[in-house]
Amino acid sequence: MSETQTRTASIRQNGLASRLLELSPAAVLITNLLGEIQWVNRVTLTWFGYSEAELQEKVVDVLFSRQVASDAGAHQACPLSHFGQRSGEYDGKQWDLVGRRKNGSIFPVRFTSHRLSKTLDEIVFFGEMNFPLKDADLAKRIEDERLSAVLEMVSGLAHGCRNAMQRAQSCLALIELDLPKESSSLQLTDRVRAALADLHKNYEEAKSYASPITLRRSDVDLAKLCGDTMTELSIELAQYSVQLKVECDSVCQRAYVDQARMQQVIYHLLKNAIQASPELALIRCVFHASTAPSGEGLELRIRDYGSGIGEDIAKRAFEPFFTTKQQGTGLGLSLCRRIVAAHGGTIDFVCHYDVGSEVLVQLPSMRNES
Numbered sequence: 001m002s003e004t005q006t007r008t009a010s011i012r013q014n015g016l017a018s019r020l021l022e023l024s025p026a027a028v029l030i031t032n033l034l035g036e037i038q039w040v041n042r043v044t045l046t047w048f049g050y051s052e053a054e055l056q057e058k059v060v061d062v063l064f065s066r067q068v069a070s071d072a073g074a075h076q077a078c079p080l081s082h083f084g085q086r087s088g089e090y091d092g093k094q095w096d097l098v099g100r101r102k103n104g105s106i107f108p109v110r111f112t113s114h115r116l117s118k119t120l121d122e123i124v125f126f127g128e129m130n131f132p133l134k135d136a137d138l139a140k141r142i143e144d145e146r147l148s149a150v151l152e153m154v155s156g157l158a159h160g161c162r163n164a165m166q167r168a169q170s171c172l173a174l175i176e177l178d179l180p181k182e183s184s185s186l187q188l189t190d191r192v193r194a195a196l197a198d199l200h201k202n203y204e205e206a207k208s209y210a211s212p213i214t215l216r217r218s219d220v221d222l223a224k225l226c227g228d229t230m231t232e233l234s235i236e237l238a239q240y241s242v243q244l245k246v247e248c249d250s251v252c253q254r255a256y257v258d259q260a261r262m263q264q265v266i267y268h269l270l271k272n273a274i275q276a277s278p279e280l281a282l283i284r285c286v287f288h289a290s291t292a293p294s295g296e297g298l299e300l301r302i303r304d305y306g307s308g309i310g311e312d313i314a315k316r317a318f319e320p321f322f323t324t325k326q327q328g329t330g331l332g333l334s335l336c337r338r339i340v341a342a343h344g345g346t347i348d349f350v351c352h353y354d355v356g357s358e359v360l361v362q363l364p365s366m367r368n369e370s
Helices: 003-013 015-023 042-048 135-177 185-210 222-236 250-254 259-276 311-316 332-342
Strands: 027-031 037-040 064-068 094-100 106-115 125-130 217-220 243-248 255-258 282-292 295-303 346-350 358-364
Touching (some): 027 042, 042 094, 217 259, 222 243, 222 259, 243 250, 250 282, 259 295, 259 332
Parallel strands (some): 243 282
Antiparallel strands (some): 064 094, 094 106, 106 125, 217 255, 282 295, 346 358
16 A cells, blocks of 8 residues: 555544545545545535546546636646646645536536645645635625624623623622612712623624524515614613604505514614714605616615714725724624625615715515515
8 A cells, every 4th residue: 555545544544534524615635646536525526426436546637627717727727637746836726627527517616736745755635626706705705704703702702701790790789788878889880880781782782793694574664663763762862852754655664674684774774863963953764665777676765964974984884893983883884784785785875965974775675576
């Protein structure tokens, strides 16, 4: 048995290594310095339609067409069977190629080679294959990975800090028992308790932002939803006094959206408008049907008449954790963008040079046609 075969056999015998390679979402193969296949995972077998025995010791070129998947690939037309001749150049090298299945059909594939062994007498390569991603797919994948990391981080912090916050609240309660009822220190303990509540709220908001969005659509009366949300905010933001004017087409009284998620959008947009408005100012909330090239849709406009925002802030307003306020996580508008995108829509600021700000939400397909 050659050294390559011995090393490949050790991978099969190593339960963890073998399982990690088998669980890889990418197609994986291992070759020797001649480009002869020594091992493949199940994804490779599924993609190409071969059995493991049919690929054993075959030159890796059997999996690829002479065609190339892109103009760039024309200058690197799959010399995969010659690893040993120029091994140093192939470590970490990537090709956009055309895979060839057993039945002769072809498909685009991105092949990346990694040198596992660097001894002079034996060179072993690990090949990883993925479907090339379009720019939009790549951006979504990066966004999903980032959200997953944020969710994992926040969940870990919340779990670790929950007990600490509970202990702090218990200590506050004990301190308050020793204080006279008229003590000015009670105001300090109230402020500490409020700060702990804000901290917990920030954790929950960050966790909610990073969590996957699953829509449960139903026919929703958006005018009523807006009024209910304003009632909730009038209690939460009792120190503000504004006037809300809702304009809604009759057809918008049955918008086919996720009610709870859309209420989150309206909540954050109205809250921002209220906090930006002067005393007794008007806030307009307009829902109406719209016609776009893609078909019938819905527009939501929330307009305040406050001091407005600059163009530089408007460009960054939907970025996660960006805020101009002293309190808050800066996730409200970013969460709105995720929810609207999940509905297949868009959200943006509309520029007004006179006074105030306006947010425009555009959603496709506002009715349940079923």
